[in-house]
Amino acid sequence: MSTEKGSEPLFSKKNKKLITDPLTDNNPVTIQVLGICSALAITVQVSQAVVMSLSVLFVIIMGNLIVSLLRDMIPSRIRIIVQLLVVASLVIIVDQVLAAFLPDLSAKLSVFVGLIITNCIIMGRLEAFAMGNKPWPSILDGLGNGLGYGAILIIVAVFRELFGSGTLMGYSIFGNSLPGEESGLYTLGYQNNNLMILPPMALIITGIIIWVQRTRNKALIEEH
């Protein structure tokens, strides 16, 4: 960012690109392969995925802002530790808030809230963007990457919850599946696909999302 911020509108073309790029052709999960660890484990239910995306969005925006403000003061030799401490403090805030207001979800997410600390997307953005850019573009970059991450999470979760449990956000879509009191599709012999709930299906669905995305944009295809 060599131009003065004063001479540049808040949502200039360049700044808009910071938000839209991670949503499509530079998605942090499917293209840069970052942040997979937490992305897949908590996609059994859409509600978990939404809470996780919001937590990551908060941590990445605030982390980018703080590190960007401190960027001239951080000695480069210890920057990783400083970044880790900033992220860890933010994650503690998220964890305490979740435990206080959403105790059920917090228990289900268990260790994966803590693992936001080592989410490579956050460390990657702090290191690659916030360390060298002004606060405002850093916030937008955090917003874009957080949304890009959340989008993949929620797409995977929608497939897994819809076909695995027949519900979305906890509401039944296909009718009642309890044996003996079936309704809706279940009366026709429809069955929930229990394979969807198992961990390996998260990987396979992400693989298919990558497949679709790269079929639409041939430039992203890898050599090998």
Added chain:
Amino acid sequence: MESTLDIFVKAIFSENMIFAYFLGMCSYLAVSKTVKTAVGLGAAVIFVLTVTVPVNYLLENYVLKEGALAWISDEYATLDLSFLSFIMFIAVVASMVQLVEMLVEKFAPALYGALGIFLPLIAVNCSILGGALFMQERQYSTILDATAFSLGSGIGWFIAIVAIAAIREKLRYSNVPGPLRGLGITFIVTGLMGIAFMSFMGIKYGEEVAEDDTKTEVTTAKTDQELENR
């Protein structure tokens, strides 16, 4: 209680870090192009996990847990510092990685040559922090159990990354559809490996075996009674 051996075997197979919890996927996907580098990173993960989890176990049980400070004096017995655990664990992991790197460089230059570039990467590997957090959540009763868990998890991670690296080396010669090449096929293969690993859930551990034995006794007793009734 689960025996130490059960915890160890469980951590390798049925609760494998990669296939059951997706921990450390980032480096798993990035560094699995050749078997040689995969072996290096896998060994480094075993090493660091086995060192950091016991240290974090001591920290958890003598500093952070509710009432853990009672060994200093009674007035600290009611303190609960567990909200600080994330920041303490990550600080321990980052500093242990640094320390391990320095020690290995000084005393085992050959090993340093092999692990060298991977050690700093490991500080932000989810599986290391994940190991510490799982240890905290599961509340292992002795430090031996915690060490068995960490060693087992490390070995499980090692097996997973070496296996996928070997598969990817072979995949290079097969005709994968263009858009799936590289990342996509790796995801799908990992998913299939995960399904294969789920078959290890059938392993019977000490406690469960004992329970099952009593169950079968009960059922045989029932059938005996039924036979008598007839």
